[in-house]
Amino acid sequence: MHDSESQDIETATTVLESQPDSKTRRYDRQLRLWAASGQRALENSRVLLLSGSATSASILKNLVLPGIGHFTILDDSLVTPRDAGNNFFLEGDSSIGKPRAEEVVRLLLELNDQVEGKADLRNVKNVVEEDPEYIKSFTLVIAHNLDLELLRKLSNLLWGSETDPALMVVSSAGFMAEFSIQFYEHCVMESHSDAVPSLRMDKPFSSLLEYTDGLDFQSMDPTDHSHLPYVVILVRALQTWKQSHDGSPPKSYAEKQEFKQHVLDMRLKLDEENFEEAEAQAYRCAIATTVPSEISSLFSHPALSAPLTPTSPPFFLLLAALKKFTEQPPHVLPLTSTLPDMRADTKNYIHLQKLYKKQADDEKTAFKGYLKEVLGGEEGVVEDAMVDTFVKNVHQLKILKGKKWGALDKEKTLLAQELSNAPNHASTHLAMSALLHYHAQSPDTDPTLEQLRTVAHSLVGQDVQLPEEFDVVAGEIARTPTAELPNTAAFLGGMVAQEAIKMITKQYVPITGYCVIDLVETSTAIVG
Amino acid sequence: MSSHESTEQNGSASHDWPDRYHHIDQVLDKPGPRTDPGFAPGAEVKTFLRDTCKILVIGAGGLGCEILANLALTGFKDIHVIDMDTIDISNLNRQFLFRPKDVGNPKAIVAADYIMKRVPGVVVTPYYGKIQDKDDDYYLQFNLVICGLDSVEARRWINATLVNLVDPENPESLKPLIDGGTEGFKGQSRVILPTVTSCYECSLDMLNKPTAFPICTIANTPRLPEHCIEWASVLEWPKVHGEKKMDTDDPEHIGWLYSVAAARAKEFKIEGVTWSLTQGVVKNIIPAIASTNAIIAASCCNEAFKIATSSAAYLNNYFMLIGTDGVYSFTFEHERRPECPVCGGESVDISISREWTVERLIEMLVEKQDIQIKKPSLSTPDKQIYLQAPPQLEAATRPNLEKKVSDLVPEGGEITITASSLPFSLSLKIQYR
Ligand SMILES: [Zn+2]
Numbered sequence: 001m002h003d004s005e006s007q008d009i010e011t012a013t014t015v016l017e018s019q020p021d022s023k024t025r026r027y028d029r030q031l032r033l034w035a036a037s038g039q040r041a042l043e044n045s046r047v048l049l050l051s052g053s054a055t056s057a058s059i060l061k062n063l064v065l066p067g068i069g070h071f072t073i074l075d076d077s078l079v080t081p082r083d084a085g086n087n088f089f090l091e092g093d094s095s096i097g098k099p100r101a102e103e104v105v106r107l108l109l110e111l112n113d114q115v116e117g118k119a120d121l122r123n124v125k126n127v128v129e130e131d132p133e134y135i136k137s138f139t140l141v142i143a144h145n146l147d148l149e150l151l152r153k154l155s156n157l158l159w160g161s162e163t164d165p166a167l168m169v170v171s172s173a174g175f176m177a178e179f180s181i182q183f184y185e186h187c188v189m190e191s192h193s194d195a196v197p198s199l200r201m202d203k204p205f206s207s208l209l210e211y212t213d214g215l216d217f218q219s220m221d222p223t224d225h226s227h228l229p230y231v232v233i234l235v236r237a238l239q240t241w242k243q244s245h246d247g248s249p250p251k252s253y254a255e256k257q258e259f260k261q262h263v264l265d266m267r268l269k270l271d272e273e274n275f276e277e278a279e280a281q282a283y284r285c286a287i288a289t290t291v292p293s294e295i296s297s298l299f300s301h302p303a304l305s306a307p308l309t310p311t312s313p314p315f316f317l318l319l320a321a322l323k324k325f326t327e328q329p330p331h332v333l334p335l336t337s338t339l340p341d342m343r344a345d346t347k348n349y350i351h352l353q354k355l356y357k358k359q360a361d362d363e364k365t366a367f368k369g370y371l372k373e374v375l376g377g378e379e380g381v382v383e384d385a386m387v388d389t390f391v392k393n394v395h396q397l398k399i400l401k402g403k404k405w406g407a408l409d410k411e412k413t414l415l416a417q418e419l420s421n422a423p424n425h426a427s428t429h430l431a432m433s434a435l436l437h438y439h440a441q442s443p444d445t446d447p448t449l450e451q452l453r454t455v456a457h458s459l460v461g462q463d464v465q466l467p468e469e470f471d472v473v474a475g476e477i478a479r480t481p482t483a484e485l486p487n488t489a490a491f492l493g494g495m496v497a498q499e500a501i502k503m504i505t506k507q508y509v510p511i512t513g514y515c516v517i518d519l520v521e522t523s524t525a526i527v528g
Numbered sequence: 529m530s531s532h533e534s535t536e537q538n539g540s541a542s543h544d545w546p547d548r549y550h551h552i553d554q555v556l557d558k559p560g561p562r563t564d565p566g567f568a569p570g571a572e573v574k575t576f577l578r579d580t581c582k583i584l585v586i587g588a589g590g591l592g593c594e595i596l597a598n599l600a601l602t603g604f605k606d607i608h609v610i611d612m613d614t615i616d617i618s619n620l621n622r623q624f625l626f627r628p629k630d631v632g633n634p635k636a637i638v639a640a641d642y643i644m645k646r647v648p649g650v651v652v653t654p655y656y657g658k659i660q661d662k663d664d665d666y667y668l669q670f671n672l673v674i675c676g677l678d679s680v681e682a683r684r685w686i687n688a689t690l691v692n693l694v695d696p697e698n699p700e701s702l703k704p705l706i707d708g709g710t711e712g713f714k715g716q717s718r719v720i721l722p723t724v725t726s727c728y729e730c731s732l733d734m735l736n737k738p739t740a741f742p743i744c745t746i747a748n749t750p751r752l753p754e755h756c757i758e759w760a761s762v763l764e765w766p767k768v769h770g771e772k773k774m775d776t777d778d779p780e781h782i783g784w785l786y787s788v789a790a791a792r793a794k795e796f797k798i799e800g801v802t803w804s805l806t807q808g809v810v811k812n813i814i815p816a817i818a819s820t821n822a823i824i825a826a827s828c829c830n831e832a833f834k835i836a837t838s839s840a841a842y843l844n845n846y847f848m849l850i851g852t853d854g855v856y857s858f859t860f861e862h863e864r865r866p867e868c869p870v871c872g873g874e875s876v877d878i879s880i881s882r883e884w885t886v887e888r889l890i891e892m893l894v895e896k897q898d899i900q901i902k903k904p905s906l907s908t909p910d911k912q913i914y915l916q917a918p919p920q921l922e923a924a925t926r927p928n929l930e931k932k933v934s935d936l937v938p939e940g941g942e943i944t945i946t947a948s949s950l951p952f953s954l955s956l957k958i959q960y961r
Binding site for chain 1: 543545546547548549550551552554555558559560561562594597598600601602617618620621622624627646647648712713717748749750751752779782783786787790796797798802803804807808813814815816817818819820821822823824825826827829830831833834840841842843847849851852853854855857859
């Protein structure tokens with residue numbers, strides 16, 4: 001067996017590991033979420049923070065602890081008495097007057113000696129204008145409470161090509177906040193979704209069929225009968241059902257109920273729990289195993305109609321191979337090698353597990369053949385480990401389409417629609433946008449609610465009536481237009497770091513649109 | 529208003545440099561649209577927050593470290609913290625007040641020292657021990673309690689203790705309890721006003737049921753690596769080591785379990801027994817990351833701040849977060865349960881078979897999602913049915929375990945359930961079906 005995930009039985013059980021090293025022990029609780037592959041991605045990442053605010057420091061804290069490779073804080077300001085009061089990564093009044101980036105970097109680095117951190121004391125505006133390649137050299141760029149003009153420049157700069165780093169834009173005012181991620185497209189193999197892969201009970205592969213056919217349900221020992229795995233029971237049940245139904249599986253509700261009874265009628269004794277389990281799983285037989293529409297829809301991605309070469313993104317090479325694979329009968333996704341637990345004796349279960357593994361391996365080999373075809377005969381372009389990950393998670397692949405930062409605010413109709421769909425949350429976004437635009441016009445002054453309304457109207461259109469919720473959230477923003485509350489900073493610190501980790505590891509599913517946060521009613525929502 | 533004014537009014541606030549609370553003061557100097565009309569902005573609320581308010585933090589772990597830092601920055605200056613644990617290397621990926629050199633030292637003490645060193649003028653009083661060590665008078669001294677615990681038992685205890693503390697004659701005796709919890713990318717925070725809102729016990733049925741493997745599977749038909757590990761820890765350990773207690777923090781013990789489980793796995797041709805899985809199964813490890821803890825702790829502290837200052841409406845009463853697929857959250861009012869044994873008082877109606885033995889009934893009490901009482905003692909108004917302790921009473925009542933409940937309790941009769949770990953009793957009204 002060549003699967004790196006499932007070591008062969010000899011090595012797995014005779015060569016005992018010793019206690020894991022201290023790094024593995026330190027990261028144990030997170031490795032259980034994103035495994036060594038996610039950890040490697042984190043350790044190879046370089047994150048740039050624009051500003052050393054309390055919020056930025058909180059975000060970084062939650063990236064330094066799990067062990068990103070490198071971070072830089074770009075900030076030319078000196079610590080003010082206000083900063084010293086709300087940022088945990090400053091040493092109170094003794095930090096006042098010192099370069100903010102240096103202080104924050106120094107104290108963040110105490111959290112994890114595996115992480116590299118740098119303070120860059122240049123002016124953000126100058127760097128964006130004069131050293132764009134520097135900014136593009138990072139994996140991810142995060143900006144907190146930057147002004148509108150600078151954000152526009154930054155977002156233009158990082159919207160040049162698909163390989164530019166993603167940009168996370170974070171803004172907060174008192175109890176209110178929002179953030180979004182600018183990216184073209186984000187492909188996820190390991191979305192960790194709840195989607196359950198098919199066991200192909202309706203289209204049994206030959207070795208499974210052979211095994212089932214070889215079992216004599218009627219004359220076997222009653223103990224063995226009560227330990228038959230539900231997969232075997234259902235393959236048989238569907239076979240016999242089809243024989244008496246012109247080869248069709250159960251279709252209508254009534255037929256499905258009948259099929260369940262058919263399964264129960266196969267019992268030798270009333271207390272055979274494996275048959276009860278089979279009855280509970282019977283619905284899975286009625287769903288024909290095909291390529292799920294969420295997956296087949298990915299095949300229409302433009303990348304697949306353009307010529308693919310060894311330098312194309314591996315995800316699309318793999319997707320093209322998958323398309324070829326599914327075009328062949330039986331028109332299904334490659335088989336999963338993981339069999340769920342079920343009532344069975346050890347012998348039957350382990351045998352069944354072997355059949356699934358062998359078939360999954362064979363299909364992976366076939367898949368690799370198609371990959372080779374995609375690459376015009378070239379081999380070894382995509383790492384085996386990545387092929388394994390792709391095939392293992394093939395039922396839960398995702399391609400997220402992103403937007404340029406600020407796109408929503410340019411689409412009046414869409415914005416108005418959001419306001420009528422979710423007046424409360426869309427108002428939070430609109431009010432945060434209004435604050436940003438207000439400060440662009442009148443820096444260093446605080447807006448009134450009325451002024452925020454005026455700016456909001458200019459964004460959404462004069463003819464659109466603002467919902468009453470707008471006054472509530474904009475009123476809250478007008479109360480504290482420049483307050484960076486420690487709890488809001490900490491909340492954002494967690495949220496933004498979480499999404500950054502998803503972007504970097506390409507595991508789990510990051511947000512698209514704006515995540516708006518209201519810490520008076522304590523709610524979050526996605527807008528746009 | 530400049531915060532300088534309030535600094536001068538606060539005699540004890542010698543550490544408050546001018547503008548220290550510039551950000552916080554923006555919400556303390558002015559109400560917002562959702563601020564209670566009773567809120568009086570200005571000096572008084574600042575003095576209360578910074579000089580008077582006394583807050584208790586239970587747990588100095590993943591949530592606790594975050595909670596302490598947030599409270600200190602928001603201006604709480606008299607903070608107490610209780611934790612019975614010492615620092616382990618696996619804490620360092622999120623419990624950011626601890627360093628490798630602190631491994632083995634008490635969390636409460638190290639965390640308190642760190643906060644006091646970092647945030648001038650804040651006093652954190654640690655207690656390295658159990659919450660059960662403290663009496664009512666201790667808990668009565670606080671204005672608020674924030675809980676960042678991973679133990680259900682401990683939460684049930686503090687919840688019941690704070691509910692019992694409420695004296696309708698004395699409004700001061702009602703201590704708001706803010707509870708947070710996380711698991712991987714998921715978490716929740718909630719505000720409990722004992723006797724007023726739903727309490728922790730009211731929502732017991734929302735807990736995930738831990739995966740339990742049937743003993744016959746473990747003994748006879750293992751299929752998963754987990755079954756082999758359970759076999760090693762549940763069956764083989766006591767057989768080989770007798771009375772010696774298994775210490776899941778001892779690498780030698782884990783190593784022994786791992787090798788025994790691996791040998792069994794080999795015998796049955798089962799793949800996948802690893803050191804990490806062995807540890808995960810026997811310690812019931814729950815994945816934990818800094819970011820989720822940061823979100824939930826921030827939410828808890830934000831509620832504490834709003835309740836302490838009345839500067840904005842507070843959460844009513846439950847915030848649930850799932851961060852795996854985008855960001856999904858749900859804010860709702862969890863309803864009180866009239867038959868909640870802690871805050872409801874109505875007896876719970878249960879219907880059982882006339883054939884059930886006392887032992888079977890006890891099994892149900894342990895398992896039933898909204899009861900979950902480990903080691904329950906049972907009695908009726910006129911007799912003891914089964915007592916877990918003291919030993920002589922346990923021995924005296926043990927024969928009842930075999931008896932039918934219907935022979936001991938009449939139709940419609942009440943059974944009172946108690947457990948030494950829980951400071952409340954549950955009354956069951958028995959119906960036979
Ligand atoms: Zn209750």
